[in-house]
Amino acid sequence: MSKVVFSGIQPSGNLHIGNYIGAISQWVKLQDLTESIFCIVDLHAITVPQDPKVLRDKVLEVAALYLACGIDPKKSHIFIQSENPNHSYLAWVLNTIAPFGQLERMTQWKEKSVKHEENAGLFDYPVLMASDILLYQTDEVPVGEDQKQHIELTRDLAERFNKRFGETFKLPVPVIQKETARIMSLQNPAAKMSKSDNDPLGTINILDTEEQIREKVKKAVTDSDPSVLKMHEHMNFMMEEHQGIGNLLTIYAAFKGYNFHDAWKENSDKSYQDFKDGLANLLIFELAKIQKRYNEIRNGEKALRKILDEGRNYALEKSSVTLRKVKEKVGLI
Numbered sequence: 001m002s003k004v005v006f007s008g009i010q011p012s013g014n015l016h017i018g019n020y021i022g023a024i025s026q027w028v029k030l031q032d033l034t035e036s037i038f039c040i041v042d043l044h045a046i047t048v049p050q051d052p053k054v055l056r057d058k059v060l061e062v063a064a065l066y067l068a069c070g071i072d073p074k075k076s077h078i079f080i081q082s083e084n085p086n087h088s089y090l091a092w093v094l095n096t097i098a099p100f101g102q103l104e105r106m107t108q109w110k111e112k113s114v115k116h117e118e119n120a121g122l123f124d125y126p127v128l129m130a131s132d133i134l135l136y137q138t139d140e141v142p143v144g145e146d147q148k149q150h151i152e153l154t155r156d157l158a159e160r161f162n163k164r165f166g167e168t169f170k171l172p173v174p175v176i177q178k179e180t181a182r183i184m185s186l187q188n189p190a191a192k193m194s195k196s197d198n199d200p201l202g203t204i205n206i207l208d209t210e211e212q213i214r215e216k217v218k219k220a221v222t223d224s225d226p227s228v229l230k231m232h233e234h235m236n237f238m239m240e241e242h243q244g245i246g247n248l249l250t251i252y253a254a255f256k257g258y259n260f261h262d263a264w265k266e267n268s269d270k271s272y273q274d275f276k277d278g279l280a281n282l283l284i285f286e287l288a289k290i291q292k293r294y295n296e297i298r299n300g301e302k303a304l305r306k307i308l309d310e311g312r313n314y315a316l317e318k319s320s321v322t323l324r325k326v327k328e329k330v331g332l333i
């Protein structure tokens, strides 16, 4: 039997190249080898305020972007989280064994609860994420570095449940690509590229125009020392000491399909300006291909809806097997 892979992205803000490099491009590779399930996690998105009209549109946008980035509905299942009520059901059950103290230690909670008005959903966010994963007896969860802690919690909850009620859930492992786990902001290379960055210049969105991409790459922070590209070829050192230029090389490598060292070799004798011109051209070329497919898919909403319906039916059926077991074990009818 092939491994089960599960992952998801929130339909909030704009999908950016960090999401693409850190998460979606991994999914595209995994779908050939595994039973792959990719979710649009709209119940997670509403833990911070969303405009309902915009949210509805964003859900379809993210679904279309999954497909445009290479997720193939013949190989993968794509569905909308809120269309499968088993997720919130299991979240409630897992809530009853989730230690308060451990939830309080979640980095994302600490960061988001100061940015937004606190609410119980925001605090409980990782328990819903655990339910997403555990419902499908998932083996692997391909994500960026920032989600590792949530997957550790997922494993802890599964272990607790299994211990208390008997073997029910498989323990999932995170799959994190070392080189591309954390794409940083182009304006502040010490912070990760994020949908909620206040500075729009820090983030390149998958649907950005050619002009936007050029401007953002041009204004990206490099280094006060002009010789960094020539002098340093080691990724770890670059990411510690010269993060701005190291991050741009990481992005270059990801879109070329190179490793870091090859990306460095190709650019080591260039000025920052020439390197940036090359990077901007590469991003414009690669993102244009995705954008073209996106527009076609987004304009054919019927076909998209059909893919999401099939995904939902599959998700309902598969997750119901686990939920039935859970109900039996816990004593729910």
Ligand code: AMP
Pocket: 008, 009, 010, 018, 019, 020, 021, 022, 023, 142, 143, 144, 145, 146, 147, 180, 181, 182, 183, 184, 192, 193, 194, 195
């Ligand atoms: P989010 O944007 O928080 O919904 O994240 C969706 C997926 O993209 C998760 O797997 C994240 O770990 C991943 N991701 C988000 N931002 C980055 C980033 N800057 N670098 C690498 N992966 C990221």
Ligand code: TRP
Pocket: 006, 007, 008, 009, 010, 041, 044, 128, 129, 132, 133, 141, 143, 147, 150
């Ligand atoms: N919490 C993830 C994020 O912020 C999104 C997510 C929700 C997810 N459920 C998931 C990721 C299940 C992987 C598996 O990026």
